[in-house]
Amino acid sequence: MDLSIVSFVQIIVSVLLVIALMVANAVVMVYIERKMAGFIQRRPGPYEVGPYGTIQAVCDSMKLLAKQVFVPGNVDWLLYFLAPVTAFLPVLLLYLPIPFGPYLTAMNVDDGILLILAFAGLGVVSNLLAGWASNNKYGVLGAARAVSQSVAYEIPMIMALLSVVFLTGSLNLTEIVDSQGSWPWQWNIFAQPFAFFIYLVSLIGETNRAPFDLPEAESELTAGFHTEYSGMGFALFFLSEYANMLLVSFVCATFFLGGWKGPFLDGFWWTFIKAYAIMVFMVWIRWTFPRVRFDQLLNINWKWLLPLSILNLWLTAAILKILSKIY
Amino acid sequence: MNQIIETILGFLKSPLNALDESLSQSLPDQSYAALAAFAFYCLVVLAGGLTAVLSRNLVRAMMGLILTFLGVAGFYLLLACPFLAFMQLLIYVGAVCVLVFFAVMLTKNSAVGQEQNLPSLSHIILGFLAGLAPLAILTPMIIKHAPNYQITPEPTKTSLLGRGLLSSDVVPFELISIILLVAMAGAVFLVWRKKPDKKPN
Structure with a gap:
């Protein structure tokens, strides 16, 4: 990649835009999540502050900003403060290779999906650090769960993405969008329905959302790895959790749902519509399914998702080979 | 539609392109930037390695190791092999470090463990010699086969x-x-x- 002022300014502007997107996304998603939870549980949800309670999330984030940062005794202070930062910083990089629209790609990286997977690994490290550094038994238990879960669910997720990479022959997200058409039957979801299903299940596991939210299961672990965090420390974890949710939704939209291509008029709006449809799906799942047990969670992954994804990958490779021999 | 967007983008980028050209005339080439980045990554790797060796806490040593891996990934990026850099992060930070961390967490969680005590002097000297061994093998090779000019790496x-x-x-x-x-x-x-x-x- 050439080093020029244009690309430099482009990266800085896009990182600033990504930060704005992260904050706006967290505020909007909290409102949507609480309203949907209320709807599903037959109660109104937030309705007091502003019309239909729309300002509630803004007020909550103001309160979070003004909150005292409380450090418990006997913590490893360096690691305690490093953990939220390592959760937040890599997320900024993760959005760089995503093609939001035909002209809205921050950095056209050749190995885009590898960049995302590589820096997403730092998120696990931050969970571990938080659980370890806060000198709390709930924290350590939550961190141990977070690790065994993300290490497990990363594998079928990569396998599902890999089968799409097999189809396209490229790790570049822009090229993957280019290889798909505007109409739904030209998207990769029709060529790879199993991969889509596996990815959908493992993205809920990877982002620690209910019914797979064992690392922060409040009924048994208080809040898991972020039990001891308050104020801005908690806010950073919270922001990066929602940003990770949005990121896996964007990757899903890019890989399986045609990215910015859609019926009638291509453009960045299709990426956002698709990604937010997946976000709403995740919220819907969260409030309608009970939490699974931890051994069930790992059994779903190792005994079902992993063999299925290997089989899917093998079938994709075999069919591609046969087709390339015929044509 | 697309033409309109392209003209707008071109208009937005034109002052930056002009600035870029004037700067590239005043600066000799990009090798200074590469040199600065190389020095930065060297510092990162050295700081990470020293943290990993000198800290008395296993988890802090682990963080030093992660910092070293990040710096090495930076070296790979400078050598124009992003694939190796991302694989380095994916495997060493995302898998190896996390598993070692996991092992530390599942074993004895005590602030006054074995790692708190300094090893004996003979152990330190032996460890130092063992660390020098790869250097002794690699240094003559590097000096003997060093290219006498700088090659700008081409990405594969x-x-x-x-x-x-x-x-x-x-x-x-x-x-x-x-x-x-x-x-x-x-x-x-x-x-x-x-x-x-x-x-x-």
């Missing part, structure tokens, strides 16, 4: 890398896969414990 496409691994270099590639498979099977075999017969309630 990942698809070319894959083709090379599965055609001309397929034997070492498969051998490494077999070694990894044997290691994995061995690990499973070592921790395999036959379940005790369940008694009916």
